[in-house]
Amino acid sequence: AQSVTQLDSQVPVFEEAPVELRCNYSSSVSVYLFWYVQYPNQGLQLLLKYLSGSTLVKGINGFEAEFNKSQTSFHLRKPSVHISDTAEYFCAVRAPNYGGSQGNLIFGKGTKLSVKP
Amino acid sequence: NAGVMQNPRHLVRRRGQEARLRCSPMKGHSHVYWYRQLPEEGLKFMVYLQKENIIDESGMPKERFSAEFPKEGPSILRIQQVVRGDSAAYFCASSPGSGSNEKLFFGSGTQLSVL
Numbered sequence: 001a002q003s004v005t006q007l008d009s010q011v012p013v014f015e016e017a018p019v020e021l022r023c024n025y026s027s028s029v030s031v032y033l034f035w036y037v038q039y040p041n042q043g044l045q046l047l048l049k050y051l052s053g054s055t056l057v058k059g060i061n062g063f064e065a066e067f068n069k070s071q072t073s074f075h076l077r078k079p080s081v082h083i084s085d086t087a088e089y090f091c092a093v094r095a096p097n098y099g100g101s102q103g104n105l106i107f108g109k110g111t112k113l114s115v116k117p
Numbered sequence: 118n119a120g121v122m123q124n125p126r127h128l129v130r131r132r133g134q135e136a137r138l139r140c141s142p143m144k145g146h147s148h149v150y151w152y153r154q155l156p157e158e159g160l161k162f163m164v165y166l167q168k169e170n171i172i173d174e175s176g177m178p179k180e181r182f183s184a185e186f187p188k189e190g191p192s193i194l195r196i197q198q199v200v201r202g203d204s205a206a207y208f209c210a211s212s213p214g215s216g217s218n219e220k221l222f223f224g225s226g227t228q229l230s231v232l
Contacts, residue, residue, distance in 0.1 A: 004159070043121065043208060043223030044160075090159060104173060107159030
């Protein structure tokens with residue numbers, strides 16, 4: 001079984017400052033890793049994903065994440081945030097070869113990022 | 118191309134009533150997933166359906182909950198005899214296929230409130 005821990009429930013930050021949203025996972029097998037963003041009153045959108053290959057993954061809106069297998073982490077970073085980045089961010093994992101059901105994602109509880117002017 | 122459409126946006130039910138939540142996947146998508154988000158919790162997988170078939174219902178409560186995805190029309194998540202603990206946001210997602218590289222597209226969710 002897999003689980004995901006997002007250590008920070010809320011992260012306030014000033015505009016143009018860098019931000020890191022932390023995600024740790026546990027799994028007895030290798031996993032795929034995802035970050036989703038949820039803007040107010042909207043559904044989740046995929047920011048980026050790690051399936052294999054380079055451990056540094058670049059996503060949309062200037063976000064990137066680094067997969068660290070030894071630390072079982074997949075932290076999300078952005079060097080300079082904008083007001084429009086205010087949203088809730090969810091880290092998720094999935095075990096590969098899950099009988100074809102790629103939607104069985106395990107989500108963390110989310111981190112609310114609020115960017116202040 | 119419209120995204121994943123869920124309705125109603127908000128649904129209020131009294132204890133013991135039935136709740137029906139609808140999800141129309143994106144055009145061309147034949148795979149639908151339902152998730153539930155309890156307050157202060159992450160999304161929890163409930164069920165995965167393809168047209169007319171339930172593929173994986175490992176996240177569905179054993180009683181009162183059912184889902185369908187008929188050949189024609191939207192996918193329906195049905196909750197019978199609702200209780201206060203069913204109050205949550207229910208999200209639907211769709212994809213064109215089931216491969217590991219397939220991207221999920223999420224709807225805006227239905228907020229169910231049980232009085």
